[in-house]
Amino acid sequence: MNPVSAADLDAAIASLAGGLRPAASKDWTTAAGTGDLDAWHTAEHIGDCLLSYAAQLVSRRPSGYLPFLASLAKDASSADALEFALAGSAILAAVVRTSPPEARAYHPTGTADPGGFAAMGCAEVLVHGEDVARGLGLALDPPRDVCARTVARLFPHLGDVSDLDPWTALSWAMDRVEVPGRAKQTGWRWRGAPPEE
Structure with missing residues (x-):
């Protein structure tokens, strides 16, 4: 399996943009997002999270996160929230x-390399993007090869999932769907460190 790359992150970003731009004029503060967050705050989380990953990789910080948060202005529109998520993602891809x-x-899940941060970025973009999409009555259609590489990189402990659609496998690994015959992934955790380390 090839490592997860910036090109994979580009493809995940394109999937997010294509799936959510049709709803950018809707009110995301009234639509469900991730957990207790609405769609607007979930998009904010994506942008903040991926900017944080980029900062970590640029700084090569050996322990702890750089102590900053990136957030949207209180009056930011839904379209602004989407652009913030996309910008954070694109910055991580560039880094x-x-x-x-x-x-x-x-x-926190292991000292990561660029491929690890790319995989974590893909997982955040796609799974949280789907959280937003569902709240808006939409669905993402992620590139399956990117999903397969992301699952292989972040969730090696789950074993062989080649019998599953790769998007289903990623959604299952992050406890968004249940798969008959497989344990529910409550309390899931991925592996940030490279497989060989």
């Missing part, structure tokens, strides 16, 4: 693209 393979930085 992954320009980071040497040996770069490492802190993440």
Whole structure:
């Protein structure tokens, strides 16, 4: 399986944009998002999270997160929220693209390399993007090859999932769907560190 790359993150971003732009004029503060968050705050979370990953990788911080939060202005529109999520994602893709393979930085699930941050970015964009889409009565249609590489990179402990559609496998791994015959992934955790480390 090829490592997750900046190109995979680009494809995840394109899926997010294509899936959510048709609803950018709706009120995302009244639509469900992730957990207790509405769609607007879920999009804000995507932008903040991916900017944080980019900062970690640029700084190569060996322990702890850089102590900052990126947030939307209180009067930001739904379209602004989507653009913030897309911008954070694109910045992470640019940082992954320009980071040497040996770069490492802190993440609570293991010191990660550029491919690990790319995989985490893909998972955040696609799964939280789907959370937003569902709240708006839509659905994403992510590239299956990106989903397969993301699952292989982040969830090696789940074993062989090649019998599942890769998007279903990623959604199951992050406890968004149940799969008959497989344990529910309550309390899921991915692996940030490279497989060989």
